Amino acid sequence: MDALWETASLIAGDEFELSPAEGYVLGGAILLHDAAMTLAAFPGGLTDLGKTDEWRDAIALILGGRQDEPVAVADIENPAGDVIAEAVPIVLRALHAKQAEQLPITA
Template identity: 55%
Template sequence: MRYTFEEMGLWKNGFHGHDHSIEKGRIVQAYRAFWDRACEMAKRIALDLPGLTLHDESHFVALWSRADQIAGSEYQLNPLELFVFGGAILLHDAAHTLSVYKDGLTELRATSFWQDTAAQMKSYALEEAERTSRPYRGRRLLRRLNVGQDKAEKKYTEPLEADIQFNVLRRMHASKAEELAFFSVVTPDRKSTYHLLEDDTFRNHLWQCNRLDRS
């Protein structure tokens, strides 16, 4: 299988001239598996957040390409530094999907972010709808949030769950991404879990470093 990141000068330079071929081979294999699993999970982002810009494999390739351009031909990372940098590329946006939550939407609804976001979106929509000087903006926002108004009693429905989900996943994705190298991701059928970073040695080492950094 062809891996585009391995064609980047930044990647090639990092492995050029280093000994320990067995260790280097393990790093390459671990990152390939990491890449495959991250790309597969990234496909779910478009399902959970259909309005978001593409965050699939092409996004990962674009980031590697931009890093390669910035680094130039003289800058060199060692193989482990490349692995960590490449892992950040794979994980930084990975939490834009319900798959990173063990109980899916149920878990997300239970967060304070969900409650706060739902209240804020409804309040803002209703305020905009009441402003006679901006009727078009108010009606447009109400349609987007699915807030309906009864002309006689002025009763309103709740904002669309999909809109709340979009905003909450966006707000929480960065902090959630910090956990993804160490913890399990739920399969689409929600019957089992797996690790994005499959290699136990790499995952456990990163976990130990993470604990040291936070101590």
């Protein structure tokens, strides 16, 4: 949150002032954005992540870095636990901004 707040301050400049209400809304938006960096932001959790192109790309990238031969589709579809653990933060980072837009309307 601190990094986003600082970035907003840099963009706005020293002469731009926020009212308390505007600061509250901006802070809430930043927290919402950060909340999208968790599996809890996806209603189906890991299952939802596994349906994305970003997931398949991350798994293929990880596996490709571990072996010299081409990555098999079966290995992408059924990755090992250590590959999943490595892929989750990569995919959350890639999708969090888009997911943050959905959080206010997600039931």
